[in-house]
Structures are given as C-alpha cells and as structure tokens.
Amino acid sequence: MDGYKVAELFSGAGLMGGGFKAAGFRSVFAAELDGKAVQTYNKNIEPVAEKWDVSEVKCDLKYDVLVAGPPCQGFSTLGRRDPKDVRNALSLKVFDWAEKHRPLVVVIENVPQFLNSDYCRELKERFEKSGYDSVSWLLNAADYGVAQNRKRSFTIFSLIGLPNKPQPCKERVTVKEAFSGLPKEANGENFHISPTPSELALARMKLIPENGDKRDLIKKAPDLCPPSWIKMGAQAVDVWGRMGLEKPANTIRCSFQSASKGRYLHPTENRVISLREGARIQGIPDDWSFVGDRTSIARQIGNGVPVPLAKAVALSITDLLKRRSSY
Known part of the structure; x- marks a missing residue:
C-alpha cells in the first residue's frame, strides 16, 4: 500500500477513520471533544486522537487527506434546522486547517441538507479561491454493504482533480x-x-x-x-x-x-x-x-459514518491519489 496519510476533524469514535484504515490509509491525527470517543478511537484505529478543539489549528502536521464530519444538528431535518445554530459555523473551520496544511484532498461528511446551506456555499467559495476543485455526492449506506438506510452527503475538495463516485454494491445487506x-x-x-x-x-x-x-x-x-x-x-x-x-x-x-x-x-x-x-x-x-x-x-x-460507506469513499480517494502519482 502507498501509505497515504489522513487527518480527521470531529472524528468521533473513529468510524470514518476505520473506513479509511480499511482502505489502506494511515491516521496521523484526529481531533474530537468527547474524551470517551477519543479513547475508543485510539484503541481501534491508531493512538493519534486527542481531545482537541478544532478552532485551534494544530501546527506541524503533514497528511494527504483531511476528513471532517462537522456537527449536523443545525442542518438535520430531525432538529430545528436553525441557521443561527452556533455549531453550524464549525464547518467553516475545516477550511482553516486546509489552508494551513494544504492537503491534496479534503472530505466533508454531513447530512444531505448541508449541501443547501449557506455554510456549504461559503466553503465552496473559499476552497475555490484557494485552488481546490469540488464535487458533492449523496450516498446511501445501504448501497455500500451496510444493513441500514442512511443517506449522507460527501463534499470533496481537491488540488489534483476530482474522484469518481463510488459504485454501489449489487445486493443489499439485511x-x-x-x-x-x-x-x-x-x-x-x-x-x-x-x-x-x-x-x-x-x-x-x-x-x-x-x-x-x-x-x-x-x-x-x-x-x-x-x-x-x-x-x-x-x-x-x-x-x-x-x-x-x-x-x-x-x-x-x-x-x-x-x-x-x-x-x-x-x-x-x-x-x-x-x-x-x-x-x-x-x-x-x-x-x-x-x-x-x-x-x-x-x-x-x-454518531458515526458506517465503516463500509467510509471505506467506499476512501477507495475513491485512493484511486484519485494513484492517478495523480502515475502522471
């Protein structure tokens, strides 16, 4: 394996990280405020997670891919969908990390409604000005080997071209x-x-x-x-x-x-x-x-992204990174 490196923001207990690990990535840092989730991450992925406020960008990090799952309560149809929810603005912090470290690819995961938010539009404007192309996917976990209907959005920002959308599995898991x-x-x-x-x-x-x-x-x-x-x-x-x-x-x-x-x-x-x-x-x-x-x-x-769904996204990113390295 090429040993591509990934860093995570709002990492939770590491389900997204587990998918990237299964795809061959090596985690170098994960930021999460829930101390118990940090311990779970460190037991199962790599001992690199810290109880960390993403408002503070960590220095001296080098990685190929930045993955973030900002809080979704302010966007979700299950909540109040309050545009003034202070948690919504945390999604903008992802750009600060990307601007500081310049990873090749950034992946932001959230509920589908996130794509229609002002925050998503703001992020796309900032990343575009910084030289990143972008694409958004709506994926259902049930199409990727998960025994669960769970629709999530994935917005990918890239300096090296855009990845292909993951291909669904032929059969669903019951x-x-x-x-x-x-x-x-x-x-x-x-x-x-x-x-x-x-x-x-x-x-x-x-x-x-x-x-x-x-x-x-x-x-x-x-x-x-x-x-x-x-x-x-x-x-x-x-x-x-x-x-x-x-x-x-x-x-x-x-x-x-x-x-x-x-x-x-x-x-x-x-x-x-x-x-x-x-x-x-x-x-x-x-x-x-x-x-x-x-x-x-x-x-x-x-709270997490189903591991097989995360792996499917990670494999698409891997293919993109491999195409870039073969040029």
Whole structure:
C-alpha cells in the first residue's frame, strides 16, 4: 500500500477513520471533544486522537487527506434546522486547517441538507479561491454493504482533480445477515448488551409483531398506551417499532437503545437491539472495543459514518491519489 496519510476533524469514535484504515490509509491525527470517543478511537484505529478543539489549528502536521464530519444538528431535518445554530459555523473551520496544511484532498461528511446551506456555499467559495476543485455526492449506506438506510452527503475538495463516485454494491445487506452469528439473547459478551425492559415496556413489546410499531399497540391494547399516542395517531410511526429481518434497518441514531426513539426493537426478541447489534448495523467489526458507559457507547456508534460507506469513499480517494502519482 502507498501509505497515504489522513487527518480527521470531529472524528468521533473513529468510524470514518476505520473506513479509511480499511482502505489502506494511515491516521496521523484526529481531533474530537468527547474524551470517551477519543479513547475508543485510539484503541481501534491508531493512538493519534486527542481531545482537541478544532478552532485551534494544530501546527506541524503533514497528511494527504483531511476528513471532517462537522456537527449536523443545525442542518438535520430531525432538529430545528436553525441557521443561527452556533455549531453550524464549525464547518467553516475545516477550511482553516486546509489552508494551513494544504492537503491534496479534503472530505466533508454531513447530512444531505448541508449541501443547501449557506455554510456549504461559503466553503465552496473559499476552497475555490484557494485552488481546490469540488464535487458533492449523496450516498446511501445501504448501497455500500451496510444493513441500514442512511443517506449522507460527501463534499470533496481537491488540488489534483476530482474522484469518481463510488459504485454501489449489487445486493443489499439485511438485518438478518448483519445479526448472523450473534446469540438472540443479549448475553453481555463483547458489548452484546441491551437494557432490561420495565414491566410495562415488556408488555408492549410482546404485542408488537415483526415490522410492527406503536400502531399495533393502539389497536390491540390501548390501555398500555399513553394518551399522547392516541392523540397523535399515525404520526411518528417508527416509535416502538420492530426492525424487519429481510431488509436494511432504518437509520441508527445515538438513542437506539430506547424503544421510544425509533424503530429499534429487535426483529423477534422482546428487547431493543444491543450495542453490538447497533455496531453490526453500522458495519463496525466485532473486534472493536468501546470505552464508556452504555449511553456513551451508543452515542459513539450512532454518531458515526458506517465503516463500509467510509471505506467506499476512501477507495475513491485512493484511486484519485494513484492517478495523480502515475502522471
């Protein structure tokens, strides 16, 4: 392997870094404010992550590719989409790092709505003035070997030409395939951990069929439902929803161990999915170890880019770098 070097901003627990590592890159630095995520990164990628505020550009770094996943809450449709959200402006810090270190390629990952933001337009103007060409992709993780529908945007800035968009896989991975080999019981081994449901929660779970959700409870046992469910009716239908075995899961988020937050019930068992099952849906290898309590680990898993999707992007960047070196 050519040994291309990558640095990361907003690195999280290293899922994007894991994809680049799988594509042959070597991480030389990663900046992240979550201390537990930093420890997880250092255990599984390279011991180069630091608890670091990206507002301060680190000196004396040399790398070929800069990767950044700025906070998406201010852009996401799940949030308020507040244009004044102070977290939005953090995306502009990526340019400061690129201007300082002049990497050949910069990759910014975010929710699809980021592409329509003023911040994205501002970044493209700044990078263009600095000599970078750009291209943006909208990619669904389910098209790249991930058992999950998760759409993300990738904006690539390059000094050496533009990469080709990753080619989708021919077949999609199902939840059944992702969970293959794991005990149905969350036995606590290797982060196969799921919270024990309360008496009320268990009673609800027993009445929800595969692919079912709170609507089944409203029909079968309205006495088990809070008044707000009856009032809302068909809204938020993924709440208290079971995953389907024969298709990819919905997007896994930080709160995937709470049945009230989405379609996070195991397809057949009366529990929410375990940490390891969530990791499987994110394409995280089983030999990964996590640092933190259950809530922290779920956040580390749910916040990241699925590893196979990150690898697909990294391989496209590798091809670009190889084309450049062959001239």
